Amino acid sequence: MLGGYKGKFSVLPYYQKIQEYNNYESRDLWEYKLNFSKNEIKMLELLLWEVGWTYIDYYYLDDNCAYVMLALLEAAKPDLFLTNKALIYAIPSDTIRIVDNIPNFVTNVTYRPSVLSRYVTKVALLNNTESIILKNIVENNNILENTFSNCDKYCKANVIDSKLEFIDYKEKLVGSNDLVKYGKLRHTLLLSRAKDAVKLEKIENKPQSNPPHIGHDSGMVAMSVGSVLAESYFTELQWRPALHNYEDSDLGYSNSLGIGFLDTTFRYNVTDKKFELRKFHLLEIMSLPKNLENIEFLAWHFDLGLENNFGFNEKAKYERGYLKFGVGATLFGEENNRFFYSLLHLDTGYSRNFGWHFGPNFLFGYVEQINSKIKFIVTTELGNRFNKNNITLSSESKAILSYYISRNFSVQLSYLNKNSENEAKLT
Structure with a gap:
C-alpha cells in the first residue's frame, strides 16, 4: 500500500505522454517551461540515458516520481537545491510549487486541455437547435437522413466537431488505437465534415481550473x-x-x-x-x-x-x-x-x-x-x-x-x- 516496488525510467516522445494524459486519461495539463541552458538540457539528457537501465525503490510518500523529477532537475542544474525543499514527503503539486518559487526559473505556463475539456468548451457554444441534434446523434449512435434537415453547413460543422470530441473522449484515443464502438460513425462524420469544407473560427479553450502552483x-x-x-x-x-x-x-x-x-x-x-x-x-x-x-x-x-x-x-x-x-x-x-x-x-x-x-x-x-x-x-x-x-x-x-x-x-x-x-x- 505504501509502495516498495521497482520504479523504472523510460524516455518517450513527448507527444505520446501528452496523448496519454490528455486523451486516454482525460486530464488537463499545465506545462511549465523552465529556464535551462543548452548545456544543462544536454546534461539532463545524459542523466536520463545513464539511469535508463536501472530502477529506484518506489514509495508513494517520498521516493516517488515527483521527488525523482526534482533530483534530475537538480543534477542538471546543481545550484537549484530542489530536493532539500521536499522535507518529509513529495507530492506532485508541492514539487511544482517548489520549482515555481525559484526566481526566474519558470519562464512560461501553458494550458493543454483534455479531450473532455475540449468537448465541454464546444458544447457550451452550441445553440438550442445544435444541442438537440447532437443529443439525437448520441442517443441513436447514427446519422439519419433528416438529422441535419433544419441545420445549415455551419450548424452542421459545430455539431460534428462536438460529436467527434465526444467520440474521442469515449474511445480514449491514443496514437493508432482502434475504435471499439464508434468507428463507423466517426468515419461517416469525418467524411461529411470534409465534404462541406467549412472553416470555423478558432475556439479558445479556457482553463477549466487554475494552475496547480497557485494552490495551497x-x-x-x-x-x-x-x-x-x-x-x-x-x-x-x-x-x-x-x-x-x-x-x-x-x-x-x-x-x-x-x-x-x-x-x-x-x-x-x-x-x-x-x-x-x-x-x-x-x-x-x-x-x-x-x-x-x-x-x-x-x-x-x-x-x-x-x-x-x-x-x-x-x-x-x-x-x-x-x-x-x-x-x-x-x-x-x-x-x-x-x-x-x-x-x-x-x-x-x-x-x-x-x-x-x-x-x-x-x-x-x-x-x-x-x-x-x-x-x-x-x-x-x-x-x-x-x-x-x-x-x-x-x-x-x-x-x-x-x-x-x-x-x-x-x-x-x-x-x-x-x-x-x-x-x-x-x-
Missing part, C-alpha cells in the same frame, strides 16, 4: 477552540499531510474532489481534562463530478478510519473503526459555484462496545463558493448500524463557514449536531 500546500495543520454547548470547552489539533478537501480553497484544485491521507484530529477537553483521538482518516476520497451534456458521472465516497463519539444519545461514547463506501449524484448550479450532492453508503465497522456492525448511511450536502474568499457548506448524515443484538442510530448535521485569508491560511467557523450533542468551533 498539500500539508495542513489546524488549531481549534470550541465548546460542547452547556457542557464543556475543548481545544483540537488536526494534522493532514495530504492533500485537499472541498472545505479548502479551490484555487489550483478541483472544487468537486477531495483526497485526504492520514487526516488526524486530537482533542483536549479543558473542562474534564481529558485527551483523546477524536478521529482518524487513513484514507478518504470524495469525488463529486458535474454531469455534462450527454455525459453522466457517478459521485462516490470512500472513507477508512477511526472515530470517537459513535452511538446515539447517552450511548454516543463508543470508539470504532470503520469502512464506508457510497455512491450517488451531484447537481451543480449554472455558474458552478454551488452544488448539492447525495450519497448512499454501506457502513461497516467494529467497536469494542458494539462489536461488528454494518448498515446503510445517507449523506446529503450543499456547497456554495460565495466569492473568492468565502465558502459555505451544510451536510447531514443519517445512519443505521446493525449487529446480531442491537440497532444503533447515528445522525450528524454540520454547517461550516470558511474565510480564506491567503493561499495557506484560513479561518473557519463551524456548528455540529452529532447524536443530539451540539458544539461550536473556531478553527
Whole structure:
C-alpha cells in the first residue's frame, strides 16, 4: 500500500505522454517551461540515458516520481537545491510549487486541455437547435437522413466537431488505437465534415481550473477552540499531510474532489481534562463530478478510519473503526459555484462496545463558493448500524463557514449536531 516496488525510467516522445494524459486519461495539463541552458538540457539528457537501465525503490510518500523529477532537475542544474525543499514527503503539486518559487526559473505556463475539456468548451457554444441534434446523434449512435434537415453547413460543422470530441473522449484515443464502438460513425462524420469544407473560427479553450502552483500546500495543520454547548470547552489539533478537501480553497484544485491521507484530529477537553483521538482518516476520497451534456458521472465516497463519539444519545461514547463506501449524484448550479450532492453508503465497522456492525448511511450536502474568499457548506448524515443484538442510530448535521485569508491560511467557523450533542468551533 505504501509502495516498495521497482520504479523504472523510460524516455518517450513527448507527444505520446501528452496523448496519454490528455486523451486516454482525460486530464488537463499545465506545462511549465523552465529556464535551462543548452548545456544543462544536454546534461539532463545524459542523466536520463545513464539511469535508463536501472530502477529506484518506489514509495508513494517520498521516493516517488515527483521527488525523482526534482533530483534530475537538480543534477542538471546543481545550484537549484530542489530536493532539500521536499522535507518529509513529495507530492506532485508541492514539487511544482517548489520549482515555481525559484526566481526566474519558470519562464512560461501553458494550458493543454483534455479531450473532455475540449468537448465541454464546444458544447457550451452550441445553440438550442445544435444541442438537440447532437443529443439525437448520441442517443441513436447514427446519422439519419433528416438529422441535419433544419441545420445549415455551419450548424452542421459545430455539431460534428462536438460529436467527434465526444467520440474521442469515449474511445480514449491514443496514437493508432482502434475504435471499439464508434468507428463507423466517426468515419461517416469525418467524411461529411470534409465534404462541406467549412472553416470555423478558432475556439479558445479556457482553463477549466487554475494552475496547480497557485494552490495551497498539500500539508495542513489546524488549531481549534470550541465548546460542547452547556457542557464543556475543548481545544483540537488536526494534522493532514495530504492533500485537499472541498472545505479548502479551490484555487489550483478541483472544487468537486477531495483526497485526504492520514487526516488526524486530537482533542483536549479543558473542562474534564481529558485527551483523546477524536478521529482518524487513513484514507478518504470524495469525488463529486458535474454531469455534462450527454455525459453522466457517478459521485462516490470512500472513507477508512477511526472515530470517537459513535452511538446515539447517552450511548454516543463508543470508539470504532470503520469502512464506508457510497455512491450517488451531484447537481451543480449554472455558474458552478454551488452544488448539492447525495450519497448512499454501506457502513461497516467494529467497536469494542458494539462489536461488528454494518448498515446503510445517507449523506446529503450543499456547497456554495460565495466569492473568492468565502465558502459555505451544510451536510447531514443519517445512519443505521446493525449487529446480531442491537440497532444503533447515528445522525450528524454540520454547517461550516470558511474565510480564506491567503493561499495557506484560513479561518473557519463551524456548528455540529452529532447524536443530539451540539458544539461550536473556531478553527
